[in-house]
Amino acid sequence: MWMYVLAGLVCVTASCRRNAREWSDPTPQALLTGPYVLLTGPEKALIAFRNTSRENATVEWKTEQRGGSQAARRQGDRYWVNLTGLTRGDLITYVVKIGGLKAGEGSFRVGPAADDKSGRFAVFGDTRTNHQVHRAVIEALAKEKIDLFLHTGDMVERGGKPDQWVTFFQIERPLMAKAPILPAIGNHDIGNRGYYNSHFFLDKWAKNSSYYVTDWGNVRFISLDVTIVCVRCREYEFVVRALEEGAAYDKTMVMFLHNPPYSAGGHGSDLQLRSVLAPLAKKYGVELVVTGHDHHYERTKPIDGTTYIVSGSAGAPIRPVEPEDFTASARTEPHYVLIDADGDKLAIRSVNLRGEVFDSTTIPPNPPGGPPPPPPGEPK
Template identity: 30%
Template sequence: MNLLRKSLLRYATFFLFIFLIGNGVFALRIVRYPYLQNTTEDSLIIVWITDQNGDSLVEFGLTPELGQEANDPTSTTRHAVQLSGLATDTTYYYRVKTNGQILSEIESFKTANGADNPYFTMTIFGDSGEGTSAQHAVAAQIAAIQPNLILHTGDVIYPNGADFFYNARYFDIYRDTIKAVPVFPCLGNHDYLTSRGGPYLRNFYLPDNAVVPEHKGRYYSFNYGGAHFTVLDTELVPGGVGNADQRAWFEADLVAAQDALWKFVYFHRPPFSSGRHGSSISIRNVVAPLAEKYNVDYVFSGHDHTYERTTPILDSAPSSKGVLYLVTGGGGASLYDVGRSDWTAFSGKFYHTSKVTVENLILTLESVDSTGEIQDSFVWRKGVLVSSISNQTGEPRPDAQVRVLIGARQRAQRATDGDGIALFYVAEGEYALEASAPGCQTQIIEGVRIQAELLTEVPVSLSCP
């Protein structure tokens, strides 16, 4: 009798299980809400995670009625669908499905601005992933800013970058922002502690333009609204930013970006800092000379849990015209004390995100603390310098090289185009201009005055015997 009861109970349990599945009681669930990755002018990736395997489908369109689809039939719990052929600087609506089941509300995103529309807002922060009340407060300020894109300066997940913590200490906290705004992060030292950043590389779908295959996603670059962004890996083994492959890629990337209106570089460990960790001299020795040579505007970092903005720096010293550096490591982890150095313009110990607004030739930086107060602000204005290089008979020299100098220091270098013209975007101030071409005498023009937001034309006639 007991055996019969056990058999009946076993069959009843089995049929109940089948009934529950058929009626959706054990339906597939979303365990990570959609987030945007690698937004460009005409494409982006939408990512979500489910608790069961299934296909991946995104419905999208120019209105909430949607009307278009992109899908991947592969059965998986980690879903990543690329939308391509999109219009630049355009708002789209979307929702995600797996196995025919709608898993999100209708959300929206905007594609990246092109170079002809250099107007955007970004937020920059780092050292965030402890799940603290401070992290939640900073996240609320980021959401209130409504940026076009977000940069993260590393240490996304404490204590060790483990996948286990990603939902609670990142995705859940920023969910309502990252469903509409792309985040472009870099690796921090804590992110490296699990499989040398393996969970980070699985969770973020980043540009894969690093030349060495095993370095893809560790350092990369992208464009947005006329600006060029270069992201480095300070933790790369061996050598960090001094790794031969990464350094060569870094310089080649800056060379290719010389036409960008703004050039930003960011990574985790700071080359200039008055905080607990202080300046990384090895990183400074690699980054600063290249940043100066190729006219980088701003270098962002974290690692020190502080806020510190420098004056322009040239040759490791304060200057009226040089590269600006920012430590913005107050994203949520416990704060550090911070002092001042001779190149410090402002420093403070407070939770924050850095808001940067680009409006053509004007950049405005505001440090927004966890209560929404602005603790520091700064405006950087550029002018346009156009030099037309010809020989003494008036023929253009497309083979000329032009350098912009501050004293004897090179600030920027450019080859002329087919019409013998070189174009520079530089800060307001006085410069010298050096022009040279094969078979011609080098000419230096002193006292070239650049005014903010204005165009200055400097014709140069070379003597070419």
């Protein structure tokens, strides 16, 4: 300890200061961020991390049947490995090595087995400022058995500050070690340096767009950017194609983005987004739209067959919610949401940091065009 303090006091050269930093690091080979996993295709994944040393980085991976080792590709301090030809259902475990030393590890699956329509997904968002709450959400979720998790955006307070991204990824590490992340961009994540896109390697697998589609078994996840309001622009056309295909294959469809089309919170409903998304949700039979931005929990009644959830309380300041006509359940405390896909249904459980399930429901399939009208004489 005293050696590090002394080193800090007497350092005058850049290399000395760098050495002092390295000495004070309890695990010298530790990665700056990650490793974490992005699902880049039906049988593909990208394992990513940031590393400030210039030593060779490799990823060793294995399943029960096979395994391999790949040198990581590198751009600046961003490192990644593309794994292809993976088998759905297989648990893949991996170790990241820097200069031959183990620097990180994790495990994941790229999907359920071919005939399996199940999966468990977690949702939370607006992690931003209160790292203690953010850490508590991650620690609670790391104890849950989940296949992947959705972040509804506003990961950091200021997207142009590189240190905030490092903090975000370091807090998320226990969860990222066991499940891929599906990110959605929030207004706070936007900075003038494109850190959101570079941290999620969107330039390597999503044409550098902050919207994409990922399937898990029978569930189709479509991540949106708020630029979707530009009707007939590139994102809109992309989303319509993803929805058309999802409807044709009878997928359970989940759209997720930062701003809420329906919210009874401080920001309230984004009516411009609603005017674009609600008709698409009805036309193609979207079961669930998940958002953040407002710092509370809210679930709507089904609206033309679609349920809308706001989950934005995993570190940002809690804000009040005053239920509106469309609100089925609302809460103002840190939480996360667990979604179980079971066949063509989605079972929702919303959990606070005391482990209490404060809201639950089951979402049935939503046929394209919305649900049929109730028989005459029955309430709508």
